[in-house]
Amino acid sequence: MARQLNRQLSVGEAARRSGVAVSTLHFYEQKGLITSWRNAGNQRRYHRDVLRRIAVIKVAQRLGISLAEIGEALASLPTERAVTADDWQRLSEQWRARLDHRINLLMGLRDQLSDCIGCGCLSIEACRLRNPMDELGDEGPGAHLLEGNE
Template sequence: MSQHWSLPGELSVGDVARRSGLAVSALHFYEAEGLIRSHRTPGNQRRYPREVLRRVAIIKVAQRAGIPLKTIREAFKALPQERTPTVADWTRLSSAWKAELERRIDRLTRLRDHLNGCIGCGCLSVRDCPLHNPLDRLGEEGPGPRLLDPD
């Protein structure tokens, strides 16, 4: 582990990549997006505090759950002095994201369960449309597939 010109406990970008399982380019991207921070050594090498591993873990879990990077960044910025989230912070963040995940699950379940039926597009060309969409009433609710994508 190379830590020339770094403080004890600091990690190089390669160290963070190995420990987190992310590519160096992903870490550079996260840094450019304001999700993680490093400082530069006199030799212009990035050094990260050890707690960056927790931030990266939170980012990875949130992304797997479908949370946009913008939402993750806003959550981090809302922390006092943009500190690394504590257990209490994680509990609060994950609770806030849970409602959005429930909405997505409900939407995907509805899509899965009705995928073979009418999508409510207003086309009136499918034989079943008069049953699902008599007189194109769904057209009054707006464009697009109103039954499967009501948002």
Template sequence: MSRLEFRVHELTVGQLAERSGVAVSALHFYESKGLISSRRTAGNQRRFTRDTLRRVAFIKVAQRVGIPLDRIREALATLPEERTPTVEDWARLSETWRAELDDRIAQLEKLRDDLTDCIGCGCLSIKTCALANPYDRLGDEGPGPRRLLVERHRDRAKPSGKAAATSTTPCTPNCP
């Protein structure tokens, strides 16, 4: 990988791709979605400011933790265009996702803990199954896998409602 000269203030799409580890096609996609921006030269070539490297790194990290692109775009829109974002800018931006990330972590921990003996294959051969819902009793609570969902601001240590009452119902061949 070639090292970028400090005095280089704009990068070509190839330089940005090489330095960020993101394919040129992905950079074009990010630009089409409004996540990054470039200016065009007289020859219609893209030129990106150096701070785009930070934005691309932020996009990659946010995608890695499951933040949707539209939320990433909204967050990046709050950053200043006229200057490189400061530590305070990034801290303010990341704070807006703290509750959402805490919820995602809780959801992953619940999945890890509840599915230790079950991969959700539908065989129903295990004595207790977090996916079992005899007679669709959990349908009254809403759509989706009710026992596996962790909802925001809910006590994550204890399931609530009907899910708590039926979470250890034994699985039988008639309980899908």
């Protein structure tokens, strides 16, 4: 399928049609998620297929997929055409297992949360959510836990 070169979008039009801010388009481009080119007047232009890529990015973000993962997924797609339903099917299958794992993890945390209600202390020694079985105490004094690496 040939790229639809006959219909170019300005940055403002791409932003309006996709429902994101112009600065978001620039950010996505900086991250390599979308591409543009400059016309003879040095104005940024996008192919129409960028609208589907932006839609995929926004849906994936709502699912909690990181921009790095989104970038990897989009890099696996051809750049000379719009994202298709088959492309989306492949991407969503890749993300489904990750989402199922995250859902199960969150349900487990939710079920453990009731143990903290009424206690309020979130004890470092006894809290099953923050420091199960005082695992961090076994590593000695000092900071051992970085948020996001738990």
